[in-house]
Amino acid sequence: MAQFHLTPNSVQEVLETHDEDVIVTNHEGIIMKATRISGHRYGIEAEDLIGKSVYELEKQGIFSPAITPLVLKEKKKVVRIQETKTGSKILITGMPFFNYNGDVDYIISYSYDVSELLVIQDYMKEIEYEMSKVQEEVQYLRRQMFRKKDFIMRSKSTEEAFSTAHRIAPLDVSVVLYGEPGTGKTTIAKEIHKESTRSNGPFIELDCATIPESLFIKELVGEEVDGHATVPGLLGIAEGGTLFLENINRMTLHLQTKLVKILKEERFQPNGSDSYRIMNVRFISSTETDLQSSVAEKSFLSELYYLLNIVPIRLYPLRERVEDVSALITCFLHSFCLKYNTKKMLTDRVNAQLLQLEWRGNIQELRHVIERLVVNSEGEIVDVHELPHEYRLPEDEFSEFNFEGETLPDILEQVEMQVINRAKKRYRTTTEMAKILGISQPSVVRKLKKYKKTESNIQI
Template identity: 65%
Template sequence: MAKFHLTPNSVQEILETYDEDVIVTNREGIIIKATRISGQHYGIEVEELIGKSVYELQSAEIFSPAITPLVLRQKKKVVTIQKTPSGAKVLITGMPFFNEIGEVEFVVSYSYDVSELLVIQEYMKEQEFEMSKVQEELQLLRKKSFSMKGLIIESKETHEAYAVAHKVAPLDVSIVLYGEQGTGKTTMAKRIHKESSRTNGPFIELDCATIPESMFDKELFGEQIGIGKTATISPGLLSIAEGGTLFLKKVDRLPLHLQGKLLKVLKDERLKPLGSEETLSLDIRLISSAETELFQATTENRFLKEFHYFLTIIPIHLQPLQSRKEDLSALITYFLHYFSAKYNTEKSLSDSVFNLLLKLEWKGNIHELRNVIERIIVQSPEQIIGINDLPPEYRMQFEEGLTDIDLDGQTLPTILEHVEKKVLNNARQRYKTTTEMAKVLGISQPSVVRKLKKHTLPD
């Protein structure tokens, strides 16, 4: 932009620049300075603008509207759209220059052709689109890092649970994993062990719900075999876990009197095998799992309070599969590919089956889902698996089209809005990125993003 000084005695002049449209008026609205390019917007020579009153130019509809009166009245920066005699539109900005007594002495305005701004806006949209693709690729890379480690993690809840597990894994504190059967507690326990300082030590599982009470001491503490110098110790699970991790599965199912016996050994960090007078040191890391809250179990006298406090330094909750739609969708796809490869076939799910699987309760969580996918892969004679290929106990009434829409009192636009939202929601659950959704739905990626925001669905 050309440099100029605003002084009360400045002469009328044309600024030598072809790059910017700048006009300077005094407090009476007389144009005292302008750049060469200024007249082009209004179809006149710049020499015809110098000395003219903006009020006269506004009356002649050359300036429509003039910016100077607006700035003089408001005494602040003003931005507006101005229509030129040719019908073009320019975005014009007016800035006040004040004198020593606080009055507006000059108004400097500069403008841009709106069409140029639209080009810039379109460019910015393209950049935004490219950035959204980059962000999606980064998200996929983050998710792949979990998958490469043998994990399927898509939902926010599971990400948060594993973030806590990753943070506390090296700390050697006792952890309790809460969740229904099949929610992935054993997988998380193994991940914590692998990321701990005991990763080179053993990982030993003890199912507290199935171990016979009569075998409890022998299984956990071990047993001395023989007497005298020929005596040997048959190690129990605690000794085998020495230097590693002991995973107490379903610890909430352990009988009350056995809880006290195990607690004493764990607190003392010493154990005595059956039939032996010798005590052995104990150095293990504890991870437990439970399907019910241990604190609630203490209030019902099913669990020792002291044992609860000993075990529960860090609680981590894993949600049921049905409430983790992103994980459920990813696991369906994962098991579909896994069992197709295992049985040397190539199967895919129809949209109706995929959406139906997303709606089922999955009370057995991942174990149940894995079983069902394997069954339909093996049993279905068709390449595309349909509703009739599901096991009988999983078949539900399912109708295609608009039969689930109540038509009474609804206009066609309302019905179409309902259908669009339903289609977008189904696509969002099945496909990982808006780019994939756009390809399947046959629309642009920006259109997908706009429609998701329109229906307040996550993009």
């Protein structure tokens, strides 16, 4: 601890202050100097304190406890709550000043009325309250930006997925994103990174499906020659940031074992190196299949599953998110019209047909089709005949909806009914229908009952 030194004559150099309570005592406890307001704390004049012993004043009940003996005993700064004869409480701090021999020569104490501190405390609470309101507002605005900037979320499942992503983004936990190609797994992974405490760090992607097994570990941990990193690995490049492992389900069991070791030890050893490096990376993974099923089939290590699957987030295909399809059509149409400096409008029939398609390629496929319509259509009004041939529905499977006076939920219900009826004509059992539509068999049964009594040729 830093020591303060005073010369024998330095007491005279203590300046008089009008708004601070400062008292100087010697090592015998005799008060050598006191500022004008010091006596006010104790109900006496400051002049009456000079020359008095703090031990005697304590016995008389002027204050308790005396700070001087505590400082002499501890030989360091001491802070106490002191009660005075007037019944008030003050926060008093005593500081030792040493001579050149290392002994305490003087003690300087200063105090604040606890009631004043309570006022400050109340003020700080008000400031904290205001700050909390500001933080809530900032969080709200960030959530709005998070939703509106790059994403279309009309369906409940999508809102839940992005709500979970936003909530856990600041938490440094591993995340697994489930969904078909094109459902937005990479997009949500990047947003989790942007909203995380690692947002200033790198976001590195590694597709486990495309990199050869023989190169995977070298790509991950890097390579050293003579102690120098000749080929830096992705774990090193992503330090302080996020490593996004795409298609984690495509990783071989051999590589899974190696990844488990790295995750458990939280360190890695570059090829050709004798030393380990501490791993400082957050993992986000994606998969097109159910990892739990893969674990049951012994194609995915349960140990790796439990290390990565701390927070699972499922992104459903567009065929189960008709509300999102409608909003995405509007969004993509506006975006491509701006990009190509043109004006286009889709007829109700085009909108209705697009809502009934299955969109196996999900968002990317829908974006592709809308862009084709914008650049290939001749006039401002885009009609059914301008749809790419493979996206036109047969006339007997398509009926135009009445958009006049209908709400979006009503229109979407009509679309769902059309899809269910089409599937009913094509497939013999509700199990087959469920598989094609990507929903559960009980859901198919409920929807069939909702829109029409189940016909005898449908086996439930």
